[in-house]
Amino acid sequence: MHKKAHLCVYLRIMNIEDTLTQHIKNALQTLFGLQDATITLQSTLKDFEGSHTLLLFPYLKPLQKKPEEIGQAIGDYLVGKAGVVGKYNVVKGFLNLSLTQEAWFASFEAMRQNPTFGNLPARPQKVMVEFSSPNTNKPLHLGHLRNIFLGWSLSQILEACGYEVIKANLINDRGIHICKSMLAYQKAGKPETPASSGIKGDHLVGKYYVAFDKALKQELAPMMREVLENQRLDIFTEAEKITLQNALKKIEDLKKPFAQAFAEITLVEFENLAPEILEKAKETLQTQKGFKALSKDLEKGELAKKIKNLASLEAKTEEEIGNIKEIVQAKTVLMQEAQKMLQDWEAGKAEVIELWKEMNGWVFEGFKQSYDKIGVRFDKIYYESNTYQLGKDIAQEGLEKGIFGKEPNGAVSIDLTAEGLDKKVVQRGDGTSVYITQDMGTADLKFQDFGIDKSVYVVGNEQDYHFKVLFSIMKKLGRSYGEGMYHLSYGMVELPHGKMKSREGTVVDADDLVTEMERIAEEKTKELGKMENLPAEELAKLYETIALGALKYFLLKVEPKKTMLFNPEESVNFHGDAAPFVQYNYARIQSILRKAEQDQVQYGQASYANYKTMHASEADLIAILLTLPAKVQEAGEQYAPSVIAQYSYEVAKGYSRFFADCSIFKADTAEARSFRVALSAQTGYTLKFVLRLLGIKTPERM
């Protein structure tokens, strides 16, 4: 009872912003009779004295007074009344407030007393976060890692925000992609297994996927030549012929403007350029390919314009060739065999199912190892082989409700043009599912399974449109969770030379990357030579903690929707704005706490009750620590782990500065020493808290 009342007092003082806001409201009303004025508080810029700044601009007009006048009046009121504000200064339209030492101590104490500081009150809502959702034909790569880390971190953040969170993974274990791997495996004719080959299951299956692709290319090349050069179309249906002829005509039509534009270019024009660009240009001119890449290297000007024009013509031609390829590819023996296998799978043909189960089993085992390694697990795993037929009843339901309509051939569709979207088919004319059919069904399944209020999808931004449509449909159908659907859309991770392309072997494999990061972590640790006394087992754990931390932080600190660049040579830093720096500060704090224990330094409130002269970096650090709940809330509301990542760096930097400015065990007074240990402990709590939200571990020493 007593304890509870005690806590309430603290909680009231704790939120300085709320307290200040309330006092300022009172001031405005008492002094000027202003009701319900908007109050904008922001943190004070470095160069000015104070910690909180009130913007006075909004009051200038209604009060018809100068900002200095208003600022002084409010400032005087606050200093007189509140006991929170010690002094103030007014600069132009800004009222800078300095808090009293008592206010800092009181808020610090409140924070310390709250063992779950940073967690928001529980709310009776369930949210499912679906992430990872891999295909089972190849191993995880860097792009998947961005997805997985985002999903995991968001789950932790939402839990801290008080939601009950279900982490779900929807594995795409069926379809043409896995049939390709299966077919290649079958054809290879030797009974290779992960055990026999020593290759991790997902990598082994990926190997056969690549093999299929290679064989397909070989088969396709002469066929494409037949079509493109000899225009022989006898193997195609009439409808296909028409499409192909159209495409061929377009390509033909593009040739003349291309040749014309090409003729206008002379090598002389390139001669002023850097030698490496000249080299590139020569090659491009010779092969008449790669104009797009070349145009990126050029400065603005006449020449760049010409090259750009060529690049655009080249792209159009390539697009047409792509269209042709799609049709021709379907005629290859390999693709037809793969399609046949898919049909057999759907028909439940025993030997196909058996092989499918075996190979998927290998992949799942491989994925499990990867997930374990990066510290990720799921509460629920869905398999698309179980869900891909779902959603047909919803198509029916939509028809009955008049939300969907029928096409002449029986396809079910929805017209979303009123919302700026298009018409979308949700079920084929033959009654079978399309992609969105199963997503509708799965959305309902998730609700049936867990009674969720919100549903988050961590999926790449190439599916932005798809989710707009899906969410719109589920809302129209009146689903209770419809308003709570959110697409956490993230951008691609690009490499210095451009996109990752599995076919060109420029994919950064997730397992390889983690291993490489651990190697670097080991190298850096050894360079520093501080950890030589640690047993090998603990060292290995430390390397893993640092390596994964660096990688996760690197991928999480950037706003999700932005395309980001990954440069293997230099991207994942261990210094500055990076996880190892944050972890390092945590480790330092643990070292301090160990020493405090050893020296039997008390650091309860009583031990520093008489400490009065706080250093500026101590107050700054408290101010940073106090914003934890606000940061958690912001990150949750915006679905933005980047907010937490940036905050973790802010905390670490604040501590690092404090550490440099204030000696702890050699402090002038015992009070100062105790307080600084307490401040370190609270910082340690905060660092651990936020790093956990990012899925990053904290080392006890490093």
Next chain:
RNA sequence: GGUCCCGUAGCUCAGCUGGAUAGAGCAACAGAUUUCUAAUCUGUCGGUCAUUGGUUCGAAUCCAAUCGGGAUCACCA
């Protein structure tokens, strides 16, 4: 072509519910350790916030147009 996203320092990124002199890290340069972890701290250098116009007391931030980059526009997934 329609729609959506992005464009901030040499590089990678913050800031974008409008507020002071646009911030960090990396890189470069100059300092700091008889001291609790230097994977650190302090400082210097570095910017027409893509461009133009508009709204406003005030715009990197909101609106419009333009230019660049990307994505997407299937009865594919």
